[in-house]
Every structure is written in C-alpha cells, then in structure tokens.
Amino acid sequence: MFKKDRWIEIIEVFNANPFRTFLTAFGVFWGIFILVVLLALTTGLRNGVSKDFGDFATNSMFMWGQGTSKPYKGLPKGRRVQFKLEDAAVLKDKLPQLKFVSPKGQLGGYNGANNVTRNEKTGAFTVSGDYPEYIEQQPMDITAGRFINYSDINEKRKGVVIGDGVVSSLFDVGEDPIGDYIKINGVNFMVIGTFLSPSSSGGNAEEEANTIYVPFTTFNQVFNRGDNVGWFAITAHDGTSITELKPRILEIMREQRTIDPTDERAIGNFDRSEAFGRVTGLFDILKFVGFFVGGLILASGMVGIINILLISVKERTNEIGVRRALGASPWNIRGQIIQESLTLTIISGMTGIAAGAGVIWLMNYALSQSGPVDNFANPSVNIFVVVIALIILIISGISAGLIPAVRATQMKPVDALKTE
C-alpha cells in the first residue's frame, strides 16, 4: 500500500486541484487547532486558579476555637473555646488516618501594627509558632539555612525562619540574615533560615512572604501562651478524605473541650479539600465544555472532508472508469482513495496540532515576558488528548475515504465511463 508509485499518484491528484486540496485540509486543520487551543486555555485557567489557591496540601482543614452557643455540663454559653497542645496527641491517637496535626500559634497579623525590629528598622509581620511538620503542609523554598527542627522544639531555642518579605524590609541588600538577630515584641531571636514563598501572585503570597516562623514551644513560652494552641492545621493521609474525617475530628474536639456535642458553632473550621473540590468541579465542567465544543468543531471539519471527498470522487468517476478499463482492481482504487484521504487528514491534523502547540508556546512566552497574570498560568495540552484526537482523525480519514471509494467501485466500469 505504501509504495513510492502510489505516493506519486497521490501527489499528482492533490496537485490536480490544489485549491480543493487546501480547503479539504483546512477544515481538519482548523478543527484540531481549535480543539488544542481551547483545551490549552481551559488548562491554563485551571492552573492559574489552582496556583492562586496556594500550595497548601489539598487534603487539609483548619480548625479554631470560637464561642460556645449552648451551655453544657454547667458551663455557660458564650464561653471562649481554647484548644490545648494535648488535643493534637489525642487526635492523632484516635484517628490514625491523620498524617499531620500541626498546632499553631499566631502573633500579629497581616497589615497589623509594627511588632518586629532590627536596629533602626521596624516592620509588621505575622509571627507564627509552628512544629517542623508544618513545612510538609505548606511547602516553601528554604533559600538559606533551614526550617525549624525538633531540637528547636525540645530545647525551646529562640531561632526564626523568615520570609523574603521580612528579609527585604529588615536587611540591606547583600546582607546575610543567617546568624543575625531580630527583635519580636522586644525578645531577641536568631535567624536560622530564610524562605521564598512558592505562590507567585495574589494577597496570599505577600502575606506568606511577610511571615516569621518560630518553634512552637519557644513561641508559647516567650509570649506567655502556656500550652494554648491558636489553631490546628490538619492533613489526612492520601487515600482518606479530610472531608469525611471532619465530623469525627470535631466530635473528638468537642469532647476534649467539654462542648455540647450538638454545638455546631463552638469550633470554626475551613475544609480546604471541599473548597478545592468545588473549584476543580467547576473546571471539570469547563474542560468538558472545551472538549465538547472542540470536538464539535473537529466533527464539522470531518463532515467537510467527507463532503469534499464525495464530490471529488464523483467528479473522478469517469477517471476511475478509465483506470478500471486499464486494469485497476477495485482494491487498487479504494486503497488509493483511502490513502489520499488519510494522507490529507493526517498531514492537516498534524499541522493543526503543531499550530496549536505554536500558539501555546506563544502564550507561555508572553506570560514569561509579562510576568504572572491572575487566574491564568501555564496553558498546556495533555499529550494523551492529542493522541486521541489524532486517532479520531485517522479513523474519520479512513471512513471519509471509504464511503466514496466503495461507491466508486461498486458501479460497473461502463457506467463509470459514461459519467462525465
């Protein structure tokens, strides 16, 4: 089937009517081009929004104490709920599905009052008391030094890990912060590490960059927190959903803190997995729309190619009659027409994919030149999707050729010859 002579025949046929060949090819080219670009755009949107969502582990929840709304066991309502350090151990003990239960304490806040000084420089930063596991939940790039470790926790060392925003406000350019000291609420801490927040845009990133991490035990001692915990960041093991565990967690916490089991408002929480699920659900719909619309455009391209092939084969009925009179077997004719349509669809489909990839490259280039854009990042197309599209093209290419080819060879040669 793939002999050189056949290819010469096919090129001759294409050259016989170059404009028609171009139009046929263009329908397929356009269909697959739109499909690729549409899918790349939805992926870009998804990536962008996911990025703004931050890098915090998805299968996580946050939990903090609020005021009780019901009296319980002689305790009045409106009582402030205060988590304790022991709650972490109880949670991990009762729910082995939990990967991390990180107690957190916080001082100051985003856009708060100045609380940190170094020599004559001051700044307002979020000071967070944390355990070493926290870096597993909230990934960050340690640019120098290290993150908090268990020696810091056990010995209650006064060491801090500071974000790049803190570094640039408190240190001069070129100064090495590691080993230097900063004062938080009048207490001296040594800088043991610096980090760069991996999120690149949005308010989150700015807040992260202006965060100072202190060992949790140090934090509680220095700022007189006893064994209080501000809030918990909880991550479940892969394979278990935090959303399913959440009622159990809240139940245990209510028991721990002597809260009415039906008091829904005493403990506040934010289920990251659920929120993320909502957004990804939206993007699944968007992706489906992309596939659907792109697929329809591709289908109309295929209808175009079938249509034009039908017409062109009909026009060539006489020629096919002549070829048969000269000794062409039906499969010879069919094979040639199928190979023609296959060649045309594959070449134009590949060109469409290549052009789509070119557009994706241009978008990425523009993004890298202009810097990050909100809600849009890294548009791309799954190679698997491209392969599927190509297979669809090949199948429809074969059927697009087969229909007119069978028609052309079913009539008697004498009838084909009579057709003008």
Next chain:
Amino acid sequence: MIEINELHKSYQTGANSLHVLKGINFSVKEGEMVSIMGSSGSGKSTFLNILGMLDEADEGTYFLDGKPIRNLNEKVAAKYRNQFLGFIFQSFNLINYKTALDNVALPLYYQGVKRAERTEKAMHYLEKVGLSQWATHLPNQLSGGQKQRVAIARALASDPKVLLADEPTGALDTKTSYEVMELIQKINDEGKTILLVTHEDDIAHMTKRIVNLKDGLIIDDSIVTQVRADEAQRKAAAHV
C-alpha cells in the same frame, strides 16, 4: 481469439425491460480487423462493452483467447482487461492531470512494472505513434488527433491480445480521422487483432471485415477489401 455464442443482454428501465442484444453469434480470429456497424440503438456499443468486460452479458458464452468470461469477480476482470484488452475511446479518456507519457504508462503501472521500465516502454509506444517529443505535455496541450494517438499508445502499452476501439474517429475531422486510421491499420499489419465500432462507412471500409448490427442481431457479416487510409487521404487531397 474471440468466440461468442447466443449472447443476450437487456436493460431494466423502470418497469420496462429493453432487450438490446438478442442472441449474437460471433467469432474473431487472431490478426483480424473487424468493424461493427449499425445505427444508434442497434446495440453495437453494448456489444463492444461486453467484449471489453466493462459490462456483463445476461446469457450466452464468451471465450477470450480460450478463457471463459463469465461471472468474473472485479479483481480477475481487472486483470484480464489489463492483460488481454486495449481500449480506445471516442472521447480519448486521457487522465488530464497526467502527462502523455504517464498516461501511456498507466496500464503498466497496474501490471506492477517498475518505474524505469515503465517509462522506457511508454516512450517506445509514444515513438511508435510519432509523439515522443510531446511526452511531457498534458492532454489539454495536445490536439484531438494527438490525444487519440496517445490513447492508442496507451492501449498498446500492455501489449494486449485485442484492441477495442469505440468510435475512435468520432470526435475527429476527416483528415485527422484518416491519420488515426492509418496508424490503426499499421498496428493491425503487425498482427494485432482489432475490433472497432463506427457508424461511418469510409472508416468501416478501412477494416477487413464489416459486421452489421440491427435491433440486437447481426444482419450481415462480410469480408471487404481494405481501403488503405493513406491512399484515401491522397485521393481526398487530389480531389480538393
């Protein structure tokens, strides 16, 4: 070479059946040059198409070079057409996007002959019809007579047993017609069996045997003295 017995053919047109060939008995020996004559509707074209395996008979037997032609599948029919028959059509039926040389080479392509050998053979036949210098021209750059000579070269290319010509001069003026007939006579002189359909008396008399068809039956089959086309041409020129 050709043996035909009680050949019948009818066409279905709606509810009516049109009986075109009503029992033809006919035979041709190797090296003969036969013209089939008849008014339009006499069935002469249908007859030729059946001989050429472009159409199928309803009844009767047909032997071509000793082989029975009956209920052949298209693959075998295509092979037989390629090996045994060469076609010359009234409207030339050249493939318009192929050069004269490639048109002539086409039957050899279907025979599976290699490209170099094909080109060489096709060139040989183009030379034979006196068109070697037109080899790379497309059909629309050739005159009617030249086109028909390319078609003749194409019909000869696969070295068939029988040449079938359906009104080969029907689209040509008298002078060109005689030139084409001169070529066909020359080919017959070399021993090729030729059958041609025509309704022109002068063309028919340039063959060696005339078969007359009327209403689907052979009414006359007689040997004639061949008029040489070059002489007829000279005569015509002298007359003017």
